[in-house]
Amino acid sequence: xxxxxxxxxxxxxxxxxxxxxxxxxxxxxxxxxxxxxxxxxxxxxxxxxxxxxxxxxxxxxxxxxxxxxxxxxxxxxxxxxxxxxxxxxxxxxxxxxxxxxxxxxxxxxxxxxxxxxxxxxxxxxxxxxxxxxxxxxxxxxxxxxxxxxxxxxxxxxxxxxxxxxxxxxxxxxxxxxxxxxxxxxxxxxxxxxxxxxxxxxxxxxxxxxxxxxxxxxxxxxxxxxxxxxxxxxxxxxxxxxxxxxxxxxxxxxxxxxxxxxxxxxxxxxxxxxxxxxxxxxxxxxxxxxxxxxxxxxxxxxxxxxxxxxxxxxxxxxxxxxxxxxxxxxxxxxxxxxxxxxxxxxxxxxxxxxxxxxxxxxxxxxxxxxxxxxxxxxxxxxxxxxxxxxxxxxxxxxxxxxxxxxxxxxxxxxxxxxxxxxxxxxxxxxxxxxxxxxxxxxxxxxxxxxxxxxxxxxxxxxxxxxxxxxxxxxxxxxxxxxxxxxxxxxxxxxxxxxxxxxxxxxxxxxxxxxxxxxxxxxxxxxxxxxxxxxxxxxxxxxxxxxxxxxxxxxxxxxxxx
Numbered sequence: 036x037x038x039x040x041x042x043x044x045x046x047x048x049x050x051x052x053x054x055x056x057x058x059x060x061x062x063x064x065x066x067x068x069x070x071x072x073x074x075x076x077x078x079x080x081x082x083x084x085x086x087x088x089x090x091x092x093x094x095x096x097x098x099x100x101x102x103x104x105x106x107x108x109x110x111x112x113x114x115x116x117x118x119x120x121x122x123x124x125x126x127x128x129x130x131x132x133x134x135x136x137x138x139x140x141x142x143x144x145x146x147x148x149x150x151x152x153x154x155x156x157x158x159x160x161x162x163x164x165x166x167x168x169x170x171x172x173x174x175x176x177x178x179x180x181x182x183x184x185x186x187x188x189x190x191x192x193x194x195x196x197x198x199x200x201x202x203x204x205x206x207x208x209x210x211x212x213x214x215x216x217x218x219x220x221x222x223x224x225x226x227x228x229x230x231x232x233x234x235x236x237x238x239x240x241x242x243x244x245x246x247x248x249x250x251x252x253x254x255x256x257x258x259x260x261x262x263x264x265x266x267x268x269x270x271x272x273x274x275x276x277x278x279x280x281x282x283x284x285x286x287x288x289x290x291x292x293x294x295x296x297x298x299x300x301x302x303x304x305x306x307x308x309x310x311x312x313x314x315x316x317x318x319x320x321x322x323x324x325x326x327x328x329x330x331x332x333x334x335x336x337x338x339x340x341x342x343x344x345x346x347x348x349x350x351x352x353x354x355x356x357x358x359x360x361x362x363x364x365x366x367x368x369x370x371x372x373x374x375x376x377x378x379x380x381x382x383x384x385x386x387x388x389x390x391x392x393x394x395x396x397x398x399x400x401x402x403x404x405x406x407x408x409x410x411x412x413x414x415x416x417x418x419x420x421x422x423x424x425x426x427x428x429x430x431x432x433x434x435x436x437x438x439x440x441x442x443x444x445x446x447x448x449x450x451x452x453x454x455x456x457x458x459x460x461x462x463x464x465x466x467x468x469x470x471x472x473x474x475x476x477x478x479x480x481x482x483x484x485x486x487x488x489x490x491x492x493x494x495x496x497x498x499x500x501x502x503x504x505x506x507x508x509x510x511x512x513x514x515x516x517x518x519x520x521x522x523x524x525x526x527x528x529x530x531x532x533x534x535x536x537x538x539x540x541x542x543x544x545x546x547x548x549x550x551x552x553x554x555x556x557x558x559x560x561x562x563x564x565x566x567x568x569x570x571x572x573x574x575x576x577x578x579x580x581x582x583x584x585x586x587x588x589x590x591x592x593x594x595x
Contacts, residue, residue, distance in 0.1 A: 037123045038111040039220055040180070041100055042171075044135040044188070045117050046163050047093040048278060049077045052538060052546045055397050055531075056448055056487060061160035062137070062145040064152045073159055076549060078538075080118070087119025090320070094281040094328065095134045095186055097273040099216055105271055106217035114275070117167060124174045129224040131171055134186035138164045139198060141191050141499050143450075143491045150492045150508045151517070151561065168202045181205040181223055185212065192254075193237055194499055199253050209237040209256045214269035219255070231260045240296060267303040273313050276320035281328050281367075282313040284351065288330040290341065290370070292401075292414040294452070294493075297330045304336050307354045318360030325355045325364035332366035332398070333373040341419040343373050345380045352387045364388055365396045371436035371447060372418045376426075378439045390444035395485065402449040402488075405430055405469030406462035409455055430469045434476065434586075437486055441478035446485040451520065453513040454493035463512035468579030470519040474526065476586040487527055490520045511568055515575050518565045521558045522576070528554025 051057035060068075060076055082090040092100070092114050103112050113123040124131060137145055140161035148158065171182060184192070185208040192199055192207050199207060205223070212219055215232070222228050228235070234257070236250040248256075257263060264286075273282075287302040288295070314325050329335065336347040355364045365388075374381045390396055401417070404410055410418065410429040423429050440447055451466060476484045492508060509517065532551030566572055580586075 036111060036127050037113045037125065038107065038127070038129045038224070039103060039113070040120070040123045040128060040131045041092075041096050041103075041112065041114045042117060042120065042131065042133055042167075043093045043096045044133070044138060044160075044164060044186070045167050046160050047134075047136060048081045048089065048091075048117070050079070050081075050279070052076060052078045052542070054546060054550060055446070056489075057550075059144050059489075061163060062140075062142065062148060062158055064148055064154060065157045065159055065162055066154060067148070067152050068159065072549060075545065081116065083116035083119055087116055087122035088114050089116040091276050091278045091322075093134060094273070094277045094283065097275060097277045098213060098271070098283075099132065099134065099185075100275065101271040101273050102213050102216035103220065104274060106221075117170065120170060121174050124171075124178065124180055126178055128175075128178060128180040130183055130220055131175060131180050132183045132185065132220075133167070133171070135164065135184060135188040136160075136186060137188050137191070138184070139188075139191040139195055140164075141194065142188065144489065146494045146499075147489070147491045150494070151564065172203055183208060183223060185209070189237075190239075193239060193249070193251075196251075204253065207237075207254050209254055211257075211264050213271065214265035215257065215261065223255075228255070230258065232258045234258045246299070264301055264303075267305070270303075272309055273316055276317045276322060277313075279326050280314070280317045280322040280324045280361075281326040282310055282317070283328045284310055284332070284366075285329040285335055289334060290331060290414070290416045290419075292403075292417060294413060294455070295401075300330075302334075307351055310351065311354050311358055314355060314358045314361055318358055321360075323360060323362040325358065325361050327351075327355065327364060327366045329366060330368055332369040334370075341370075341416060343377055343380060345377070345383070348380075348384060349387060352384055356387055356389070363394055366398055368399045368401075370417055371400050371402060371433050371440075371449075372421050373436070374439040374443075374445070375432045375436035376421045378442075381439050381443050381445070385443035385445070392444070394444065396445040398445060398447050400447045400449050402433055402469075403452045404455065404462060405433075405466035406458075407465075409458060409462050412457065413455060430465075430472065433469060434473060437473055437484050438476070438478050441482055441485050446487070449486055449488040451488060451490045451516060452493060453490060453509070453516050460510075460512040463516050464578065466516050467519045467575055470516075470523055471577075471579045472586060474523040475580050478587075483530075485527075485531075486523075488520045488523055490517050509568075511565075511570050514561075514565045514568055514570050515578075518558075518561050518570065518572070518575050519578075521554075521561045525554040525558035 046061040051060055084090055096114060100114055115123050137160045140156050140158035145158045182204050183206045184204055189207050189209050233255045235252050236248050237254040237256050239247055239249050283305055285304045287300040288298045289302050291298050333343045336344045338344055388396060407423050407429050411423055418432055421432055470488055473484050528551045532547045
């Protein structure tokens with residue numbers, strides 16, 4: 036008897052040809068990418084076991100599975116492959132639980148594409164979500180199974196509330212549930228919710244970024260009798276392999292940027308033995324990369340003023356690379372100020388990770404802006420332990436960080452924000468300057484700076500609720516940031532599009548051609564739109580680099 040069926044948003048279950056950052060492909064509007072191209076770039080369907088369970092599952096689903104197994108029997112829980120859902124949903128199935136990241140296509144990256152293409156909420160991630168929901172509701176029709184949705188993307192249903200009825204959810208769960216999932220599933224299945232343990236409603240944040248609770252009968256979240264978050268010792272280890280070898284090394288961030296909810300979560304550091312144990316699960320399934328998830332990797336057991344703990348980081352990475360079967364590893368997120376301020380430590384960590392021309396370390400970094408004023412106003416701790424002023428401008432710190440990263444074969448994936456609170460036209464032109472200077476810079480040995488940059492736009496909730504987004508969300512100076520970003524991305528796609536592909540010869544040719552060609556076409560599309568808006572295209576191309584085409588040092592940066 037399968038009491039509980041677990042499944043994830045299908046966009047989280049593909050390999051995307053193992054090309055860096057192609058996992059964000061589903062964020063693109065459906066009208067912008069033909070279905071045949073989309074399906075090719077997603078890659079082959081994820082593998083399934085003979086009984087119809089998925090071989091690999093997103094990390095959030097594996098954590099939920101591990102939590103349920105602390106109380107229920109193995110045969111009562113199934114992590115289903117989407118194509119074989121009917122194998123598990125029977126008359127006695129009690130709950131179908133779905134984890135999601137961006138179900139309605141209103142996440143930050145997805146919205147940044149709407150700013151360019153406009154139209155209805157019709158990103159590929161939304162199309163795939165609708166397809167999955169239709170399949171689940173067909174399979175459970177006439178049965179008693181209740182449908183629960185959870186995961187980091189459920190905030191979207193607080194914005195577009197009527198979508199809950201459309202999809203026929205029984206409940207939407209908001210928050211972390213590692214310690215209380217068995218109790219949650221038991222109570223939902225029986226229809227007897229203990230209001231002391233679970234509250235009906237969800238946690239949100241007011242205009243001052245303070246936690247507030249919104250009452251809503253279709254939402255469940257942690258009740259007042261429970262701590263707001265599970266303690267470290269209450270978070271179980273995964274027991275089956277996760278997608279792309281992801282394991283968690285810490286939760287929370289603590290840096291304190293005023294636009295980020297993650298910083299409000301308490302810091303919890305996984306001990307090395309937990310990380311190793313989960314990596315061994317993945318390695319036993321043939322996964323050779325350890326993808327180390329955190330909200331701020333360099334903050335792992337950090338010191339005062341967010342100084343990195345070199346000993347703890349070295350011990351962690353050494354233990355990771357010593358796991359039998361693990362050949363490579365990379366963290367998910369980290370600040371650029373740490374490579375800037377600690378080049379010797381970065382060299383040491385790079386040696387542990389065995390970086391090199393065929394082993395670049397990808398890491399996502401929120402640079403957010405090129406403006407000193409916005410950086411000091413919205414994210415003053417992101418530069419720590421360096422400071423804007425005594426240690427140079429924000430551009431100087433970012434430049435030095437990328438110099439060190441490129442030297443040691445790290446490739447940061449930057450995100451930028453336009454439309455920030457109190458943002459000025461000059462702030463955005465400073466961001467254009469930063470992009471251009473980084474794009475024309477070189478590390479030791481003449482190696483060009485390796486980085487990607489993705490601009491994101493802050494969209495008012497009223498625009499999202501309208502469900503029809505036009506292309507006038509960007510001002511001329513915002514569009515200048517977009518154009519500068521995609522000029523650099525086109526350069527990177529041309530340079531690395533074939534080198535970083537995966538698979539057989541024909542697959543690599545196809546992927547490389549689509550990546551490099553697509554990057555160029557996207558850049559030309561934005562150039563055309565920017566010119567139509569009145570953006571000075573030549574000014575964007577040369578802004579900040581009028582006097583230098585090759586920047587190889589901070590002194591050369593100052594002269595550029």
